[in-house]
Amino acid sequence: MFAYSIRSIAQGLLVLVAVAFIAFSMFRFVGDPVANMLGQEATLQDRQELSERLGLNDPWPVQFAQFIGNAATGEFGVSYRQARKVSDLIKERLPATVELAVLSALVATFFGVLLGVYVAINRTGFLSNAIMSISLIGVSLPTFLIGIGLIYIFAVELRWLPSFGRGETVKIGWWSTGLLTESGRKSLIMPVLTLAFFQLTLIMRLVRSEMLEVMRADFIRFARARGLGERVIELRHALRNTLVPVVTIAGLQLGSVIAFAIVTETVFQWPGLGALFVNAVQFADVPVMAAYLMFVAAVFVITNLIVDLLYFLLDPRLRTGGRTAKGH
Amino acid sequence: MTEKPVLEVKGLTLDFATRRGTLRALDGVSFTIGRGEVLGVVGESGAGKSLTGTAIIGLVERPGRITGGEIRLNGQRIDNLPPKEMRAIRGRKIGMIFQDPLTSLNPVFRIGDQLTETLQAHLPLSKAEARQRAIELLIEVGIPAPEKRIDGYPHEFSGGMRQRVVIALALAAGPDLIVADEPTTALDVSVQAQIITLLKRLCRTRGTSVMLITHDMGVIAETADRVAVMYAGRIAEIGPVADVIRHPRHPYARGLMGAIPALDTRVKRLTQISGSMPRLDSIPKGCAFQPRCTMAIPRCSLERPELVQAGASRAACWLANAETEVPA
Ligand SMILES: Nc1ncnc2c1ncn2[C@@H]1O[C@H](COP(=O)(O)OP(=O)(O)OP(=O)(O)O)[C@@H](O)[C@H]1O
Ligand code: SF4
Ligand SMILES: [Mg+2]
Numbered sequence: 001m002f003a004y005s006i007r008s009i010a011q012g013l014l015v016l017v018a019v020a021f022i023a024f025s026m027f028r029f030v031g032d033p034v035a036n037m038l039g040q041e042a043t044l045q046d047r048q049e050l051s052e053r054l055g056l057n058d059p060w061p062v063q064f065a066q067f068i069g070n071a072a073t074g075e076f077g078v079s080y081r082q083a084r085k086v087s088d089l090i091k092e093r094l095p096a097t098v099e100l101a102v103l104s105a106l107v108a109t110f111f112g113v114l115l116g117v118y119v120a121i122n123r124t125g126f127l128s129n130a131i132m133s134i135s136l137i138g139v140s141l142p143t144f145l146i147g148i149g150l151i152y153i154f155a156v157e158l159r160w161l162p163s164f165g166r167g168e169t170v171k172i173g174w175w176s177t178g179l180l181t182e183s184g185r186k187s188l189i190m191p192v193l194t195l196a197f198f199q200l201t202l203i204m205r206l207v208r209s210e211m212l213e214v215m216r217a218d219f220i221r222f223a224r225a226r227g228l229g230e231r232v233i234e235l236r237h238a239l240r241n242t243l244v245p246v247v248t249i250a251g252l253q254l255g256s257v258i259a260f261a262i263v264t265e266t267v268f269q270w271p272g273l274g275a276l277f278v279n280a281v282q283f284a285d286v287p288v289m290a291a292y293l294m295f296v297a298a299v300f301v302i303t304n305l306i307v308d309l310l311y312f313l314l315d316p317r318l319r320t321g322g323r324t325a326k327g328h
Numbered sequence: 329m330t331e332k333p334v335l336e337v338k339g340l341t342l343d344f345a346t347r348r349g350t351l352r353a354l355d356g357v358s359f360t361i362g363r364g365e366v367l368g369v370v371g372e373s374g375a376g377k378s379l380t381g382t383a384i385i386g387l388v389e390r391p392g393r394i395t396g397g398e399i400r401l402n403g404q405r406i407d408n409l410p411p412k413e414m415r416a417i418r419g420r421k422i423g424m425i426f427q428d429p430l431t432s433l434n435p436v437f438r439i440g441d442q443l444t445e446t447l448q449a450h451l452p453l454s455k456a457e458a459r460q461r462a463i464e465l466l467i468e469v470g471i472p473a474p475e476k477r478i479d480g481y482p483h484e485f486s487g488g489m490r491q492r493v494v495i496a497l498a499l500a501a502g503p504d505l506i507v508a509d510e511p512t513t514a515l516d517v518s519v520q521a522q523i524i525t526l527l528k529r530l531c532r533t534r535g536t537s538v539m540l541i542t543h544d545m546g547v548i549a550e551t552a553d554r555v556a557v558m559y560a561g562r563i564a565e566i567g568p569v570a571d572v573i574r575h576p577r578h579p580y581a582r583g584l585m586g587a588i589p590a591l592d593t594r595v596k597r598l599t600q601i602s603g604s605m606p607r608l609d610s611i612p613k614g615c616a617f618q619p620r621c622t623m624a625i626p627r628c629s630l631e632r633p634e635l636v637q638a639g640a641s642r643a644a645c646w647l648a649n650a651e652t653e654v655p656a
Contacts, residue, residue, distance in 0.1 A: 227419025
């Protein structure tokens with residue numbers, strides 16, 4: 001387990017450094033930071049001074065090391081466009097995205113597993129077929145169409161839910177939450193459903209196929225031969241074995257939920273990181289773009305590590321495998 | 329053996345509905361197993377040994393279906409019971425041991441949990457009582473340090489130890505009959521004899537009857553009271569072990585037994601008789617063995633022989649009683 005974790009962490013760090021290099025390269029190849037900061041009227045001397053001050057005249061490995069050092073402390077400089085510290089901007093937008101993504105991931109996992117188990121157990125039922133057909137839509141329809149469709153039905157026609165924004169939020173320290181007000185909760189519903197839909201269908205189909213696979217295993221036959229009830233076999237023996245691969249995928253999906261949030265945030269004008277990033281791209285606001293890239297990479301790496309840990313909890317075979325690796 | 333047999337199988341017929349028509353995999357299989365008796369079942373691959381076992385325990389999977397005959401346990405008909413009642417019999421009255429101990433146990437549950445769930449499914453035991461009983465069972469099947477090992481996972485046990493656990497599971501609720509389908513085939517040769525000896529000892533002390541499916545004639549000779557030789561979904565010959573081995577009546581059985589030079593010499597595998605068993609869709613109309621039989625008479629390809637008494641055994645061959653005149 002120990003050796004295994006060390007390896008996972010090392011791999012994660014490698015990914016982060018690679019992404020950092022891409023982010024760092026953007027500073028050098030996208031736009032000219034000095035021109036960006038000083039505007040058109042600056043003198044040549046001003047430019048040289050600033051270049052020196054920003055360390056732009058140092059050799060690039062030195063600059064890269066500096067970039068990584070800063071990134072590790074959450075320091076990405078000042079936004080070209082908004083003239084505010086990038087770390088402040090991120091802090092301001094983070095709660096909106098995290099609430100959206102985490103709720104979506106929970107909804108997707110919970111209903112994905114529930115429906116997946118249902119359609120696996122009742123393979124030929126009418127409801128199962130209906131669910132499977134609808135899930136095909138979820139896999140094939142682009143997210144923004146689902147969002148627009150929801151807006152049309154629930155905001156425009158029925159007028160039940162707001163079509164954009166977070167509603168009223170409450171501040172808890174620096175965190176702002178929409179969960180404590182009614183308008184905040186109402187505003188969350190459609191974005192969460194939109195963002196969750198794709199993952200939900202994915203998880204559901206995964207659970208279904210894994211479960212059908214496990215149900216053919218010898219130990220399921222033997223469990224039947226021992227006289228266990230069909231429900232016990234399905235919900236205890238088969239599901240537990242199904243969850244091992246499902247947790248991996250579902251966990252890894254959290255990273256892509258955050259990445260996918262860009263589209264959802266744009267459709268619902270959700271004031272999160274995704275929207276911040278889209279804006280930054282439009283104005284070549286490199287520090288913000290770099291920070292966002294690093295943020296997404298960090299989320300991917302961290303979820304990866306957590307999934308590895310969950311793996312150990314769910315699959316006893318790995319636990320002993322790890323113990324041997326540690327050298328007893 | 330004047331008392332009522334534990335198991336009576338009469339005219340058991342099992343069909344597979346396939347796209348290219350119905351395949352008859354078992355055709356009028358009849359036999360009995362007395363209390364405490366060990367019936368060995370031999371025959372080449374595809375003869376229908378496993379199917380007979382699965383039919384008895386009520387686990388025939390689609391597209392297979394029992395289409396005729398009856399199965400009685402302690403006089404009660406069990407082949408047409410509703411699923412719920414059949415489940416109560418599985419594990420409680422009939423236990424089953426499959427070929428592969430490595431895959432018979434659920435890898436993500438402790439063996440103690442698998443034992444206690446089986447015990448509690450059939451007997452009115454509290455959790456603590458079930459655990460105590462589970463430890464006793466592990467002692468009985470010869471697992472060292474059972475108080476500790478009971479909390480181990482299957483992968484922490486060797487193949488032989490796992491098959492001991494499987495035996496403990498099959499015997500947990502004290503069934504009247506154990507169907508053991510090649511219980512040692514997947515094991516290391518060095519532990520095969522131990523497992524057979526253990527199974528034999530446990531069943532004898534408990535008075536449990538055994539249907540022992542195996543390819544190992546040596547095991548049959550040492551363990552079984554009677555033996556059934558199956559061929560192409562039918563019983564070719566059935567009778568007391570010593571009789572069938574020393575004095576086989578059916579040419580196919582004779583071919584099998586010819587492989588045993590002397591009673592005390594072990595022969596691991598049934599030697600091949602030239603030719604191969606017909607596929608289910610091309611079983612000859614008369615005697616199924618006719619294409620390979622060196623003694624066939626014209627009648628053999630026209631009429632199907634039924635089991636008839638021949639000495640102490642019963643054989644399905646037109647020449648069963650002419651055997652004394654025809655040299656083997
Ligand atoms: N799903 C199925 N569809 C069609 N035929 C099947 C199916 N399952 C099994 N059979 C057939 O049933 C016959 C009997 O199979 P069974 O498993 O009982 O053989 P066996 O005697 O146990 O052989 P082995 O020694 O290889 O275990 C075989 O000819 C097999 O082809
Ligand atoms: S009935 Fe005929 S073909 Fe069949 S085993 Fe006997 S002699 Fe051979
Ligand atoms: Mg078999």
